[in-house]
Amino acid sequence: xxxxxxxxxxxxxxxxxxxxxxxxxxxxxxxxxxxxxxxxxxxxxxxxxxxxxxxxxxxxxxxxxxxxxxx
Amino acid sequence: xxxxxxxxxxxxxxxxxxxxxxxxxxxxxxxxxxxxxxxxxxxxxxxxxxxxxxxxxxxxxxxxxxxxxxxxxxxxxxxxxxxxxxxxxxxxxxxxxxxxxxxxxxxxxxxxxxxxxxxxxxxxxxxxxxxxxxxxxxxxxxxxxxxxxxxxxxxxxxxxxxxxxxxxxxxxxxxxxxxxxxxxxxxxxxxxxxxxxxxxxxxxxxxxxxxxxxxxxxxxxxxxxxxxxxxxxxxxxxxxxxxxxxxxxxxxxxxxxxxxxxxxxxxxxxxxxxxxxxxxxxxxxxxxxxxxxxxxxxxxxxxxxxxxxxxxxxxxxxxxxxxxxxxxxxxxxxxxxxxxxxxxxxxxxxxxxxxxxxxxxxxxxxxxxxxxxxxxxxxxxxxxxxxxxxxxxxxxxxxxxxxxxxxxxxxxxxxxxxxxxxxxxxxxxxxxxxxxxxxxxxxxxxxxxxxxxxxxxxxxxxxxxxxxxxxxxxxxxxxxxxxxxxxxxxxxxxxxxxxxxxxxxxxxxxxxxxxxxxxxxxxxxxxxxxxxxxxxxxxxxxxxxxxxxxxxxxxxxxxxxxxxxxxxxxxxxxxxxxxxxxxxxxxxxxxxxxxxxxxxxxxxxxxxxxxxxxxxxxxxxxxxxxxxxx
Numbered sequence: 001x002x003x004x005x006x007x008x009x010x011x012x013x014x015x016x017x018x019x020x021x022x023x024x025x026x027x028x029x030x031x032x033x034x035x036x037x038x039x040x041x042x043x044x045x046x047x048x049x050x051x052x053x054x055x056x057x058x059x060x061x062x063x064x065x066x067x068x069x070x071x
Numbered sequence: 072x073x074x075x076x077x078x079x080x081x082x083x084x085x086x087x088x089x090x091x092x093x094x095x096x097x098x099x100x101x102x103x104x105x106x107x108x109x110x111x112x113x114x115x116x117x118x119x120x121x122x123x124x125x126x127x128x129x130x131x132x133x134x135x136x137x138x139x140x141x142x143x144x145x146x147x148x149x150x151x152x153x154x155x156x157x158x159x160x161x162x163x164x165x166x167x168x169x170x171x172x173x174x175x176x177x178x179x180x181x182x183x184x185x186x187x188x189x190x191x192x193x194x195x196x197x198x199x200x201x202x203x204x205x206x207x208x209x210x211x212x213x214x215x216x217x218x219x220x221x222x223x224x225x226x227x228x229x230x231x232x233x234x235x236x237x238x239x240x241x242x243x244x245x246x247x248x249x250x251x252x253x254x255x256x257x258x259x260x261x262x263x264x265x266x267x268x269x270x271x272x273x274x275x276x277x278x279x280x281x282x283x284x285x286x287x288x289x290x291x292x293x294x295x296x297x298x299x300x301x302x303x304x305x306x307x308x309x310x311x312x313x314x315x316x317x318x319x320x321x322x323x324x325x326x327x328x329x330x331x332x333x334x335x336x337x338x339x340x341x342x343x344x345x346x347x348x349x350x351x352x353x354x355x356x357x358x359x360x361x362x363x364x365x366x367x368x369x370x371x372x373x374x375x376x377x378x379x380x381x382x383x384x385x386x387x388x389x390x391x392x393x394x395x396x397x398x399x400x401x402x403x404x405x406x407x408x409x410x411x412x413x414x415x416x417x418x419x420x421x422x423x424x425x426x427x428x429x430x431x432x433x434x435x436x437x438x439x440x441x442x443x444x445x446x447x448x449x450x451x452x453x454x455x456x457x458x459x460x461x462x463x464x465x466x467x468x469x470x471x472x473x474x475x476x477x478x479x480x481x482x483x484x485x486x487x488x489x490x491x492x493x494x495x496x497x498x499x500x501x502x503x504x505x506x507x508x509x510x511x512x513x514x515x516x517x518x519x520x521x522x523x524x525x526x527x528x529x530x531x532x533x534x535x536x537x538x539x540x541x542x543x544x545x546x547x548x549x550x551x552x553x554x555x556x557x558x559x560x561x562x563x564x565x566x567x568x569x570x571x572x573x574x575x576x577x578x579x580x581x582x583x584x585x586x587x588x589x590x591x592x593x594x595x596x597x598x599x600x601x602x603x604x605x606x607x608x609x610x611x612x613x614x615x616x617x618x619x620x621x622x623x624x625x626x627x628x629x630x631x632x633x634x635x636x637x638x639x640x641x642x643x644x645x646x647x648x649x650x651x652x653x654x655x656x657x658x659x660x661x662x663x664x665x666x667x668x669x670x671x672x673x674x675x676x677x678x679x680x681x682x683x684x685x686x687x688x689x690x691x692x693x694x695x696x697x698x699x700x701x
Contacts, residue, residue, distance in 0.1 A: 004288070010171070011136065011358055011362075012358055012361040012362035012365065013136065013301075013304055013356075013357050013358050013361040013362075014135075014136075016301040016304065016305075016361055017305075020301075020305070032290075032291045032293070034290035034291065034365070035362070035365060036178065036181075036290050036365050036366060036369040037178075037287055037290050037369075038178075039287070039290070041288070041291050062130045062132070063130070063132055063135075065123060065126045065130075066123070
């Protein structure tokens with residue numbers, strides 16, 4: 001399943017780092033964070049999508065505490 | 072200049088901290104008292120950086136920009152450089168504010184470009200007109216579009232006629248006229264008349280929604296140079312941080328151990344080296360690099376869409392810049408795909424105009440494409456009273472009486488049926504023979520016409536260094552040869568089935584060193600569009616298949632837009648390169664100066680945020696295309 005989210009993040013490098021970290025989460029097939037459009041595109045396994053999403057938020061917050069994912 | 076709430080707060084913090092810093096400078100304070108006084112502006116300006124740095128340590132994010140800035144300024148503070156610590160933080164935050172503002176500004180200007188989806192639709196209901204959200208309009212309902220309004224949904228015109236401004240979709244400034252029964256596309260502006268429109272597609276499937284989705288998601292497909300720069304940043308920061316550590320530790324140890332000092336250590340103490348190392352930390356922030364590349368591509372994609380060129384990702388823009396082979400489909404791409412009279416060859420004793428007029432009159436009731444093109448080519452008006460006894464002979468043509476004369480219009484079989492000696496024609500196309508009162512009057516050649524700007528497109532492509540232009544067609548060799556010759560193409564391959572086109576493109580792909588772009592009209596060439604390095608579909612307005620299969624969609628059907636797209640792609644890639652080289656060079660120079668102790672810390676801050684700001688300004692040039700210069 002592929003979904004788009006609005007993702008507020010203030011710095012371009014953090015966006016790249018967050019993207020990198022999200023890609024490494026188990027069950028994530030692919031992810032892109034666009035600093036320009038402030039968007040997160042998440043492609044993850046259907047079965048545990050919500051669980052993965054939780055992990056995504058936690059990972060993002062760890063790298064950039066001020067980021068915000070609008071679900 | 073309008074600032075967001077966050078930005079206004081930052082501006083105020085900067086102003087207060089700056090004022091306090093000046094005040095401390097003016098007061099005759101020394102030593103630790105001065106250090107204590109500097110704490111006030113330092114915390115005002117840097118508390119968020121310090122907070123994030125602390126969080127970074129907790130979360131193990133030590134190569135974080137905030138952590139590096141905090142470490143550098145705390146280090147400066149610890150070595151007694153109070154003013155500098157405050158100033159560096161102040162300068163950094165100011166730079167960040169500018170950067171934030173510039174990025175926000177570019178975001179809004181690109182968003183404004185994409186502001187083509189109306190928020191409301193005028194829905195006809197039992198209680199008269201109601202203003203509703205386009206999403207709530209069901210397929211089959213009737214909406215009213217007033218002059219000056221943007222068409223909210225795709226549909227067919229039920230009542231009224233008008234002209235449409237399609238500039239937002241196609242970049243074409245010439246208005247398009249529209250009548251009852253015509254399809255109307257969302258995103259166009261209704262210019263003159265009131266229109267009643269039957270909605271044919273739900274909001275999320277409308278043309279305008281599709282275009283917006285396409286452009287908004289384009290930043291998902293990242294260009295190679297964008298991937299390169301983020302990967303580079305990943306190694307750059309740790310490397311510079313370790314270098315900073317080495318820059319501090321090695322001289323300090325040497326200073327302590329060596330009895331006689333070598334040249335570069337002479338006259339220095341360990342705090343000098345600490346200071347230089349801290350400067351390194353500031354330079355190690357990679358934001359300038361990372362921000363400028365995606366911004367440039369985003370700007371380029373925005374600028375292209377302003378010209379009616381939709382690009383599905385930065386990677387395609389990058390590939391297009393390297394295109395040196397352009398392969399065209401013929402029908403509908405280089406040619407109009409409709410028939411028109413290309414020549415009239417009268418026999419001795421007949422005038423060309425007369426032959427054409429008689430043929431057009433005889434064919435005036437027919438809806439056959441050939442009849443339509445005959446009527447279009449005939450300059451005089453159609454006077455129906457001049458024609459009588461029209462008789463259609465299936466597979467042959469038409470016999471009719473025009474001005475009392477017996478006129479036959481048709482193919483060679485009709486001529487043989489009338490036992491008339493007809494002449495073959497050397498021109499490619501469909502030949503229509505004409506007889507008047509049993510005499511052979513001549514023939515008319517009807518062929519698919521090249522688009523008016525097709526030749527110009529090839530000339531432009533050649534001028535910009537495209538090595539090879541190739542045409543693929545399912546048409547006959549003769550037709551292909553004539554078109555290829557007329558347009559100045561390098562190569563053509565005729566009589567191809569759709570599958571052969573894929574094979575041909577694969578062969579060309581093997582030969583080429585650069586990238587290969589294939590341009591088609593999106594109808595039954597989807598496999599080729601996918602196979603080519605860059606698939607470009609033309610006339611994307613309304614064609615879902617084209618939007619799906621292609622990497623780049625030209626909203627109108629002008630071949631010159633291909634050259635325009637390549638120009639935009641090259642400009643974008645050039646700006647990306649400028650930004651990368653500029654940022655890397657400034658960083659390298661400041662690193663060397665820093666190691667030699669010649670770079671003050673504020674210069675290091677400039678190498679980070681200042682360069683980022685300049686790179687953003689440069690990137691914004693991508694947004695301005697040739698269309699703005701007109």
